[in-house]
Amino acid sequence: MIGLGLTRGFLVTLRNFVRSPVTIQYPDRHVGLFGAAKEAGMNPFRFLVGRPGDSIKAIAGLATVPVKLEQSPRFRGNEFTFFEDRCTACASCAKYCPLGIIEIVSVPGKIDALEGESYKLEVFDIDIGRCMFCGLCVEACPYDALHMGTGFEQSTYVRDELILTLDVLNAAEKKPSSFYRPQFEENAFDPFAETIENHYDAGRHERPSDEDMKKRWVDERWTNDD
Ligand code: SF4
Ligand code: SF4
Numbered sequence: 708m709i710g711l712g713l714t715r716g717f718l719v720t721l722r723n724f725v726r727s728p729v730t731i732q733y734p735d736r737h738v739g740l741f742g743a744a745k746e747a748g749m750n751p752f753r754f755l756v757g758r759p760g761d762s763i764k765a766i767a768g769l770a771t772v773p774v775k776l777e778q779s780p781r782f783r784g785n786e787f788t789f790f791e792d793r794c795t796a797c798a799s800c801a802k803y804c805p806l807g808i809i810e811i812v813s814v815p816g817k818i819d820a821l822e823g824e825s826y827k828l829e830v831f832d833i834d835i836g837r838c839m840f841c842g843l844c845v846e847a848c849p850y851d852a853l854h855m856g857t858g859f860e861q862s863t864y865v866r867d868e869l870i871l872t873l874d875v876l877n878a879a880e881k882k883p884s885s886f887y888r889p890q891f892e893e894n895a896f897d898p899f900a901e902t903i904e905n906h907y908d909a910g911r912h913e914r915p916s917d918e919d920m921k922k923r924w925v926d927e928r929w930t931n932d933d
Pocket of ligand 1: 808
């Protein structure tokens with residue numbers, strides 16, 4: 708019918724005009740007196756009496772509170788979670804990185820150093836300033852030592868600070884993403900609410916012990932060659 712399209716168009720405009728906004732303020736949002744009191748864990752009256760300065764700010768619309776965004780456990784942030792105890796220094800992650808931004812230096816490990824049947828890390832650097840967070844290094848890691856992280860607020864003014872060294876990785880909170888890690892999803896692990904303290908809980912299977920590696924790469928190899 709002539710004219711109906713126009714009415715429908717106006718109705719769409721009207722519906723969007725009255726619906727609540729979908730914009731989320733980040734990293735802080737403005738709150739009034741009630742919001743500020745709730746954030747402080749107090750009722751508004753106690754907040755008004757106990758913190759008059761903050762109350763005036765809140766009434767004037769100047770108070771802000773940090774916003775916590777809800778994200779999927781599979782979210783990939785711009786950091787990594789690393790469990791050195793799971794790492795064999797095999798360098799698969801470095802080989803698979805299309806940008807070549809993982810630097811690994813390893814030295815012979817504990818048993819039969821000259822045979823080199825086990826290795827330990829001396830350098831493990833990831834330059835996240837050049838990383839595209841594709842996750843290929845994480846997919847390539849055979850022992851689930853390297854995981855995508857869930858933190859995403861790593862911006863800095865100095866490029867050198869974007870290099871994650873072994874010390875930085877070891878000291879970081881272990882909040883790995885569930886990306887390419889079905890064991891986390893099966894256990895309903897929530898990186899935004901909990902951490903993984905024990906490296907045994909981070910993988911599907913364990914790295915071989917030094918004794919197993921010696922058996923596989925030294926004892927059996929020499930036996931087979933004979
Ligand atoms: S996420 Fe991709 S670009 Fe970044 S280090 Fe891993 S493989 Fe390289
Ligand atoms: S993080 Fe994984 S892929 Fe990289 S060196 Fe260690 S065990 Fe190998």
